[in-house]
Amino acid sequence: MFGSSLVRAYSATGTKRFPRSFEELPCVPGGLPYLGSFMKLGANPHGWKQPMENLKILQEKYDPQGNGLLRMSSRLMNPKGDGRILAFFDPKDIEIAYKHEGKHPSRGGALAPLVKWRLSRPDIFGETKGVLMEEGEKWHQLRGLVQQDLMRPKSAMQHLDQIQGICQDFLEMLEREMSSSKDGKTVRGLLPHLFNFGFEGSAAIALDKRMGVFRENPHPEVMKQLREIEIVTEMSIDLMMGIPWYQISPFISPKYRKFVRHFDSFAYFAHIDEVKAQIKEKIDKDQLKKSDGISMLEKLILKNGLNSNVPFVMALDMILAGIDTTGASCAFILYHLATNPEKQDILRKELLQHDPHITESSLTKMRYLKACIKESARLTPIVAFHLRLIQEEFTVKGFHVPVDTLALWSSMLSGRNPKYVENPTAFKPERWLRGNETKVDPFVSLPFGHGPRMCVGKRFADIEMQLLTAKFFRSYGWEWIGQRPISTIWQFVNIPDQSLDFRLHQL
Template sequence: LRYGPDWEKLRKSVEQPLQKVVSQQFDKIVAISEEFTERILTIRNKQEEVPNYFKNEIYKWCLECLCSVTLNKKLGFLDLCGLSSTSDPGRLLDGLIGATKAIRKCEYGFHLWKFMETPAWKALVRNCGIIDGVLDKHIQRAMSNLRERKDKRSNLDNNISLLEVLLLKEEVAAEDVMTVLLDMFLIGINATAHTVAFIFYHLARNPRCQIKLYEEIRQFEGNLNKEDVNKMKYLNACIKETLRLDPPIPILSRHLNNDIVINHYLIPKGTHILFATHLNSMREEYFEDALKFKPERWLANELGGFGNDFQVFASMPFGHGPKACLAKELVELEIALLLAKVFQKFKIEYNYGDMQSSNELLASPTKPLKFRFIHRI
């Protein structure tokens, strides 16, 4: 389904309402980010360091934001009293973590699962079944909710979730809704969590950048709105620079429907092409000091930046064209809100040497995220 005219139609059905739903959910996303900062306070040890499982806490923040946007529901992933593993949200979380691990195992080395049911393949099927089961309950509930609202002739435009918008579209089948949700939950959450982890890391390793960021965001304490986020130029530059250095999806792929000619080479229809976008964004000819974290490179000169005129394709963390990431605006907004809330409250340190990305499908950081979150009083 992910290619061809059917996918294009489905993609359009998601793209347009997504913008509207994100605006409607803005305050809730702010509240979820505030909850995340509270959670940090609860799980830090006496040295103000968060535990080995901190990656899962970031994951839970992503999941809560995505549930707010897609289901218009708060499922309580960040509740201070913890999450029961037998509850539906607990099962969804475990299912997603299990499926992620299984996908990594399936993708590593020789793809034996294409010929026989390997343990990793079985784990993937089992975990996708769990995710499917929980999401299906939400689909059924949304359908009955829509029927009720239609019967009562209440306004369907108000406070409607992305899931409900999709279910209302006659051309979209319920199975297709499930496919989109699965993609969003599985790939979207991993990509976002990876990005947040590396932004924390780069800012922890570059205290000078952290000071600059704090100087910017301290002007926006109190209630944040969307215009405030657009004004946070340095913060947005930190996100761009992290995505240049450690993109969660470092390679793009395309299956050619037609013959094409690139640089005098004829590439025939049916070829599968891989683009090493990450390698491109690390090239010195496009980015001076390419290995260094320098958010300034994305800023215009008046903000103390270099204001380089980059090639459009030099860094492409969200891909490009009709198959580019459809949640770019959502992701940039939710990460910006999270950073504003976290850095208003804490300074971050990381004392465990260099961290890298595993650079595999559903990449993850290679070390535990044992950051020190030092409370600003």
């Protein structure tokens, strides 16, 4: 009965030490019952558009000594741990927290509306909620089934030519946009096109199918589906952060019913039965063999069998998870390079040392390109918060953190904090190059998360961002003509708060 407190009170050498209790941590007080003080992240002045900025204000107010730890509460966000939430600000403490994420890391119940929808659609999801939403041993098994095919560096490299083809189509679309502008050089409102790039790239990798979004006349059905996803994404923060009436009954939550309608439309559009029939035919004719040339879906079917839902749900998740994430990341890269012409020149010099057709070997040598992408993710990470439901108690800065505490941190805050990054507001890709003496702690900026539950699409997202950036800056000089500085809006991921407008100079 006294086991865990005794372990805490005595160190391994038997000398007495007293971690202070969780309740003694600096804390954001108040809040409504059930919703708790966590909801102050969505209050004025920044609202849910910039909850990270609100968190910074709350830390300055309630942790004036700058301990780097701030306790909050919300039973909505963490029903399992009595509403305990702890925000971390110091990269050293973030590293410690990851060490206690357990064998089956969990991001808690933040995606509850999506889980509810999946459970109500057994015809699509069957025995699995997908790697994004499964928990515990089921997540572990599922991740094991897809890990190798998705995370091996070679897997992504097999798609180099396919993605370069998509980049080429994007460039042709840009030419059309420019030639219809007054000065023949301007493109405005590029963000939706970048989302389309994420969609086209993910669909090509997952299904080996080109959707043709950059054609002069894209298929209206495909564009309708992209709109469905846009609606779902726009609604998701409202649903995730509001009182979950839909858990009592979907009938009392018109918002949830709308969310489901649009999600259904997208999921059924994937035409799973049709794709299944085509692949079955290939298998029957003995035409489907494990090789580099087959789609990710086909690889997963060969491993899991045609009757398993796992390959189809993974393909659906790849498409869903690759739209806004890759699109918004590319948007910020373009912005930072367009507003830093001297960095743009250094990048171009590197790109021009290689053949325009990028190969695995030339990509490996493009170190400045990768540093630009890392630096953009440090300044404007698209994921607002990283979450872990702590599975092993630990002590940090002398305070006890119990099991089932929901730990959260924001790369936006650590990445811009002068305590951890020298001259943090400057776009300085050089800081990520080997040999640079001003080292940045790796836990300062974690665009893809960390550990066994980190982003499973990282390899694909990396090559998509690298190829698009390389093609764009080799072909044009990019000049930003929007307002400065750009800021972010949290819309499931952080996206730019204004239209992406550029003037392009042909090289």
